[in-house]
Amino acid sequence: MTISTRVLRKIITIDEEKCNGCGDCVPSCSEGAIQVIDGKARLVSEKYCDGLGACLNHCPMDALAVEEHWGEEFSEEAVKQHLKQTEEAAHPNAEAEAEAPLPCGCPSSSVRQFETDHGLEAPEAASPLARSMLTHWPIQLFLVPPFAPFLRNADLVLAADCAPFAYAGFHQDFLKSKVVVIACPKQDGYDYAQKLTQILKLSDIKSLTVLHMEVPCCFGLVHWAEQAVKASGKNIPLKRLTIGVRGELLVK
Numbered sequence: 001m002t003i004s005t006r007v008l009r010k011i012i013t014i015d016e017e018k019c020n021g022c023g024d025c026v027p028s029c030s031e032g033a034i035q036v037i038d039g040k041a042r043l044v045s046e047k048y049c050d051g052l053g054a055c056l057n058h059c060p061m062d063a064l065a066v067e068e069h070w071g072e073e074f075s076e077e078a079v080k081q082h083l084k085q086t087e088e089a090a091h092p093n094a095e096a097e098a099e100a101p102l103p104c105g106c107p108s109s110s111v112r113q114f115e116t117d118h119g120l121e122a123p124e125a126a127s128p129l130a131r132s133m134l135t136h137w138p139i140q141l142f143l144v145p146p147f148a149p150f151l152r153n154a155d156l157v158l159a160a161d162c163a164p165f166a167y168a169g170f171h172q173d174f175l176k177s178k179v180v181v182i183a184c185p186k187q188d189g190y191d192y193a194q195k196l197t198q199i200l201k202l203s204d205i206k207s208l209t210v211l212h213m214e215v216p217c218c219f220g221l222v223h224w225a226e227q228a229v230k231a232s233g234k235n236i237p238l239k240r241l242t243i244g245v246r247g248e249l250l251v252k
Helices: 076-090 094-099 170-175 193-202 216-232
Strands: 006-014 034-037 040-043 064-072 155-160 179-183 207-213 238-243 249-251
Touching: 006 040, 076 193, 155 170, 155 216, 193 216, 207 216, 216 238
Parallel strands: 155 179, 155 207, 207 238
Antiparallel strands: 006 064, 034 040, 238 249
């Protein structure tokens, strides 16, 4: 029998009179502590809420507040189990779907993991510099599940879509023995801070390197990464690197 510990701490509260059930707060909570139930946003469990208030600025009705009161102690392990169950419920056949080939034969949204020449075998190439260091699919951050097996205990590289094209030594210098996800703050039109937070929390990421272009909009990658590391509550080394539009490494 598990006895829950109640402590005096900050926990999110929801004013049901103000809440219109829009659900804007739900994706802003990387712990999955808030869900829309019976037309209102509700706190699923106190132990899922870290009390940091990442959801506060996402409520158009000003129905959310962080208040100090007695409640269940926040549990990171419980959050992991909760998010895993939520993911499995949403995608009950995820494992089978990941292994099954798509009708078009495209691997872009199927989870695949393979090894390169620093593991088992890599495709033949014209020269060592041309050998691919890629170990997995998908690589688009939008398509990567937070529980993808290739993320576990990985050194993660978050790269701008343009970076591998601009920097000639991308595979050798940044991809070897690492896992990569790519995104574009301007083109994707999506804030990936929450998804990165889930990845950092659930996959025990060892380090995070952000490789972005020198154009201003690309610094959004850095913003996502900094937010995610902070929200994860983990001491994850974060390295920021800038690539010039001519392909030169500007910041080491």
